Amino acid sequence: MCNLRQDKHSLANVDAVRVSHIDLTLAADFERRALHGHVALTSSLISPTNTFVLDSKALVVHRATVDGVDASFRHVDDAVFGTALHVTLPALALGVPFTARIYYETTPESTAVQWLPKEQTADKTHPYLFTQCQAIHARSLLPCQDCPLASSTYSAAITVPSWATCLVSAVARADPVTTGDVTTFSYHQAIAVPSYLIAIVIGALESREIGPRSRVWCEPSLVDAAAYEFAQTESFLQHAEAIMNQAYVWGRYDLVCLPPSFPLGGMENPCLTFATPTLLAGDQSLADVIAHEIAHSWTGNLITNHTWEDFWLNEGWTMWLQRKIMARIHSPLHFDFDASIGWNDLQHSIDRYGAAHEFTKLVPTLDGCDPDDAFSSVPYEKGFNFLYYLSKVVGDDQFELFAQAYVQHFKYKTVTSDAFKAFFIGYFTPTKATELATIDWQTWFYGPGMPPKPAFDTTISAASAALAQSWLQGGTTTAHRGADDVAGWTSSQVVAMLDALLEAGATRHQYLDVDVLQSLGDVYHLVTTKNAEIRMRFQTLCIRSEAAFILPYVEAFLKEQGRMKFVRPLFRDLVKSKIGETHARRIFAEWKGYYHPICRSMVEKDLA
Secondary structure (H helix, E strand, C coil): CCCCCCCCCCCCCCCCEEEEEEEEEEEEECCCCEEEEEEEEEEEECCCCCEEEEEECCEEEEEEEECCEECCEEEEEECCCEEEEEEECCCCCECCCEEEEEEEEECCCCCCEEEECHHHCCCCCCCEEEECCCCCCHHHCCCECCCCCCEEEEEEEEEEECCCEEEECCEECCCCEEECCEEEEEEEEEEEEEHHHCCEEEECCEEEEEECCEEEEECCCCHHHHHHHCCCHHHHHHHHHHHHCCCCCCCCCEEEECCCCCCCCEECCCCEEEECHHHCCCCCCCCHHHHHHHHCCCECCCEEECCHHHCHHHHHHHHHHHHHHHHHHCCCHHHHHHHHHHHHHHHHHHHHHCCCCHHHCCCCCCCCCCHHHHCCCHHHHHHHHHHHHHHHHHCHHHHHHHHHHHHHHHCCEEECHHHHHHHHHHHHHHHHHHHHCCCCHHHHHHCCCCCCCCCCCCCCHHHHHHHHHHHHHHCCCCCCCCHHHHCCCCHHHHHHHHHHHHHHHHHHCCCCCHHHHHHHHHHCCCCCCCCHHHHHHHHHHHHHCCCHHHHHHHHHHHHHCCCHHHHHHHHHHHHHCCCCHHHHHHHHHHHHHHCCHHHHHHHHHHHC
16 A cells, blocks of 8 residues: 555555556447556556555456566455555566556446536537546546656547547647547657546547647537637736746647536646636636636646645645736736635635634645545635735745746655745745744644635725625615626626625625515626626525525526536535525436536535
8 A cells, every 4th residue: 555654545556666657548438438448557666566556446457467468466445545456566676667557447437537428518419528537536547556746657549439539638649540430549748747637538529729839629519619718828828937937848738618517617637728618708707717727737737736635735826826827917906806706715615614624724634535525715725825925924026936946946746835835945044034934834734714814905806895885785775776887897896796795694694685686686687697606606695695586597507517616505505595405405316417426426415
């Protein structure tokens, strides 16, 4: 078993065997809902062992070989982390490469792989497959060392029906080859990546060029909308390169807009960002998610958290870089404004857990726990707020220079919280020793609950807060309201206004009457908006105010997309409300097969 000091969430013996390259050869069988083939793991011993232990889960293993010779293997099950696949090794010298080849297939229970019938796609012409490996689901796609500290280059040759296109989180190394009714796509990832960044998409896809190093892929009916929505991609890339003083190293930056059941806003798979169609607002107003995934090309993919307990180093840094990018796109004031919205998200997560909960710590202890169970805005926003705090301690300009030095020092490596701390102190000790002495690292890393609130600039948010207050004080006198109230506003300012109304309810039990909510929705088109962030917040406001008129709209929203950011809070609020409990349980019972396995599992826990 993997040494616990290496990774608590892997069963692989990464302390004994190093995998340097993965070569996947798979074929997709949509009728059986299985990927079948083999994986070749080019490896070497780093300490003596006669067993190669790999992570696996919900896989059927048919055969194993080592350097072409059949090898015995056995399975050891774990209640949380899947199955340890033990492959017997011959006598091998340390450091000498060998190849272990595992012949296997996935099963319908493989949580990394979602198979969609054609009815669940946008165009409803062909079925679809996509994978989601973060955090520890790669083991249900292939036998591997499924932990962030184990990275390798990889290649993939995927055979699919001839009507389909296959995309992989790598760069195409040859033109597709069609033989009869199947086509084989070949890819190579030349930069070592952890297993959670391996990704596959198979579907009836078209693409549009959106920049000199970018294309967007989507089902034909949505591809033009996606191309418009993500047209700022090259600008985001260039700003990120300038901020980090480090070129984008991955070659291609393509995107694929997935079917609505994709459980995340985006996933930073290298060379191929996955994006939810809930970003297609029609006005590029939700493109900050793409800026976030682009930022991961430096913070997360180029530098990776050493374990999932250090996840804030992936996400906190990425929120910081995302907000730096968007501040360059909009204005410097946008940085603090967006940070204040993120603060509200953090407050909601910590309120849900309780201020003393382990999962509210920046560096939580996740012994025996699936990292998915701890997923929330805490690593994102508490992580960001720690970096924001540090930037105020040493000065914003100096912190940007530190960020550049951090990337240069840790690129192509993993980083722990302690290593980050040591590098920060070492970098600033010559010039900021007095300031460094004021930082309470222990409380920031291991203290639960909310951190001290920064003094965010309120220039942009003030108008949102004022409009919210006027609705709270206006009672039913809403005749003077009009769309001019929000003329010239960004969608984020509307989000901030709704957050202020939600906060008034949560902290002061000050809710709007149902007729006022209906007026609010009508005046600002909050019921019919295509902006999913606004829809979710307005629907939440109505549920908490027991406004039954919103229920059909909530049900429609829950049935048209499966993004956990929206699905989970809406189900949680519904089931706690007087108007929505039976609706929540009915909708989930009817629709749970539509949701991704990760989303389905989390909602089941939410409703329990």
